[in-house]
Amino acid sequence: MAALDSCIRNYINGEMVQPPADARLLDNIEPATGQVYGKLVDSTDGDLEAAVAAAEAAQPNWRALDLEERARHLERIAALIEKNLDSLAEAESRDNGKPVALARSVDIPRAAANFRFFARAITQFASESHAMGERAINYTLRAPLGIVGCISPWNLPLYLFTWKIAPALAAGNCVIAKPSEVTPKTAALLAEICRDAGLPAGVLNILHGRGSGIGSALVAHPKIKAISFTGGTATGAQIAAAAAPRFKKLSLELGGKNPTLVFADCDWEKALDGVLRAAFSNQGQICLCGSRIYVEASIYTDFQAALLGRVRQLRVGDPLTEVDQGALVSAAHMDKVLKAIALAQEEGGQILCGGERLQMDGRCRDGYFVAPTLIEGLPIDCETNQQEIFGPVATIQPFADEEEALRLANGTGYGLATSIWSQNLSRCHRLAGQLDFGIVWINCWMQRDLRTPFGGMKDSGVGREGGWEALRFFTEAKNVCVDYG
Numbered sequence: 269m270a271a272l273d274s275c276i277r278n279y280i281n282g283e284m285v286q287p288p289a290d291a292r293l294l295d296n297i298e299p300a301t302g303q304v305y306g307k308l309v310d311s312t313d314g315d316l317e318a319a320v321a322a323a324e325a326a327q328p329n330w331r332a333l334d335l336e337e338r339a340r341h342l343e344r345i346a347a348l349i350e351k352n353l354d355s356l357a358e359a360e361s362r363d364n365g366k367p368v369a370l371a372r373s374v375d376i377p378r379a380a381a382n383f384r385f386f387a388r389a390i391t392q393f394a395s396e397s398h399a400m401g402e403r404a405i406n407y408t409l410r411a412p413l414g415i416v417g418c419i420s421p422w423n424l425p426l427y428l429f430t431w432k433i434a435p436a437l438a439a440g441n442c443v444i445a446k447p448s449e450v451t452p453k454t455a456a457l458l459a460e461i462c463r464d465a466g467l468p469a470g471v472l473n474i475l476h477g478r479g480s481g482i483g484s485a486l487v488a489h490p491k492i493k494a495i496s497f498t499g500g501t502a503t504g505a506q507i508a509a510a511a512a513p514r515f516k517k518l519s520l521e522l523g524g525k526n527p528t529l530v531f532a533d534c535d536w537e538k539a540l541d542g543v544l545r546a547a548f549s550n551q552g553q554i555c556l557c558g559s560r561i562y563v564e565a566s567i568y569t570d571f572q573a574a575l576l577g578r579v580r581q582l583r584v585g586d587p588l589t590e591v592d593q594g595a596l597v598s599a600a601h602m603d604k605v606l607k608a609i610a611l612a613q614e615e616g617g618q619i620l621c622g623g624e625r626l627q628m629d630g631r632c633r634d635g636y637f638v639a640p641t642l643i644e645g646l647p648i649d650c651e652t653n654q655q656e657i658f659g660p661v662a663t664i665q666p667f668a669d670e671e672e673a674l675r676l677a678n679g680t681g682y683g684l685a686t687s688i689w690s691q692n693l694s695r696c697h698r699l700a701g702q703l704d705f706g707i708v709w710i711n712c713w714m715q716r717d718l719r720t721p722f723g724g725m726k727d728s729g730v731g732r733e734g735g736w737e738a739l740r741f742f743t744e745a746k747n748v749c750v751d752y753g
């Protein structure tokens with residue numbers, strides 16, 4: 269009974285719902301310690317029906333609300349996230365294993381920024397008109413879709429959860445959102461924030477639980493008009509198959525196997541910093557991470573040695589202390605990453621550093637720590653260079669010229685993000701046009717402007733998020749043609 273009372277609950281119709289006595293509970297594990305430190309409810313179809321009913325009831329008033337008023341609701345949520353920065357950052361770090369300083373400087377501020385950005389954006393959102401000379405005029409109406417589903421992963425929990433929820437709400441939809449069952453804590457805290465901010469009941473509903481359970485039920489539900497999903501490519505394919513017969517709108521932000529291209533004329537220090545950050549930020553668990561590093565042959569030996577020196581200096585340890593790398597998110601994910609490293613060795617890769625689980629002392633002795641790993645000597649067509657590993661693991665190899673760099677960069681099934689490090693801007697622009705990626709960074713990595721289209725090509729997904737793209741996704745366009753005659 270105590271577990272039921274203290275477990276992470278669903279937020280439905282403005283309330284934290286007490287689970288019934290027979291509710292199924294899931295363990296919430298702290299990755300840095302490997303210990304269960306809480307429970308969460310595993311939602312049922314009944315919970316989904318309650319959330320749909322609440323959202324349906326709330327929808328007419330929410331969509332009719334004056335835009336400025338809707339925006340003020342989002343601003344209030346942003347302000348409360350900022351006010352609770354420290355407690356949210358600590359919760360995110362404990363739940364996910366990421367360094368608390370990263371959560372404090374990136375994840376939580378970005379969650380607030382997501383609400384603030386879309387609060388402002390919706391007041392500027394406009395639709396098109398197309399005049400037909402003296403004959404007629406067309407204008408486009410953009411109405412909210414109704415009830416939409418947002419499903420987010422564990423790597424940037426509150427950051428990505430709010431990246432979906434904020435534009436969906438701003439556009440006038442009611443939302444049923446499911447965070448990852450691996451990192452439910454900050455979504456639960458967001459529910460409290462929304463309640464305290466006075467968000468009308470039913471406008472946002474948060475359901476916890478397994479992807480194969482409540483996640484797939486959400487995708488299949490006939491009253492849910494669109495699904496915005498971020499996560500693995502295999503899961504994205506399942507969601508696409510399940511949503512297709514109902515012709516739901518889909519936005520899928522999936523995996524990446526992103527190349528980092530370092531040319532001999534790069535700004536050395538800036539490139540070293542950027543390549544390191546791109547490969548290992550958040551323990552390499554960001555879909556944008558640069559996990560394939562290609563370096564022009566003339567500087568390869570020196571750059572590889574300098575990078576290796578920097579990787580070896582990364583401090584790995586208790587994420588609640590001052591470290592560069594924390595724990596991987598779960599035992600299952602750590603095992604997947606360690607298997608990928610073993611496969612890299614079987615494929616002929618040489619481990620330059622790392623390559624193993626790290627044993628910590630004290631409270632973290634059972635935590636899921638993997639040493640930052642750099643691997644050399646693998647061809648483009650091996651599994652290690654083709655499949656997303658999503659951990660602190662990068663491969664490095666030389667390229668002869670621009671043509672080879674391009675061939676290697678484009679040589680996987682993914683197409684999310686790439687970065688180019690060179691002071692020859694003509695070359696950078698030329699390559700940007702030829703690289704098959706949704707995002708090209710030149711002399712930077714993960715520099716984010718929330719107005720820009722965000723998403724990938726090929727197996728990295730369908731659709732774009734961010735700015736107007738997100739607001740267009742969460743609205744239905746209707747053309748009205750008026751004849752002047």
Ligand SMILES: NC(=O)C1=CN([C@@H]2O[C@H](COP(=O)(O)OP(=O)(O)OC[C@H]3O[C@@H](n4cnc5c(N)ncnc54)[C@H](O)[C@@H]3O)[C@@H](O)[C@H]2O)C=CC1
Nearest residue numbers: 420421447448478479480483484499500503522523555658
């Ligand atoms: N943003 C990214 O690119 C991410 C990529 N991954 C990749 O995916 C691999 C698997 O990680 P998972 O934790 O299993 O991620 P996942 O993609 O299965 O999970 C993401 C979200 O989808 C939900 N989900 C799972 N199956 C579902 C279904 N059939 N219908 C609806 N929702 C569903 C999960 O509960 C979670 O909320 C990782 O090893 C990594 O390579 C994982 C997380 C984020």
Ligand SMILES: O=C(O)/C=C/C=C(\O)C(=O)O
Nearest residue numbers: 423498521554555556716
């Ligand atoms: O919007 C961003 O800045 C980052 C998004 C990252 C992901 O979608 C991811 O890691 O899955």
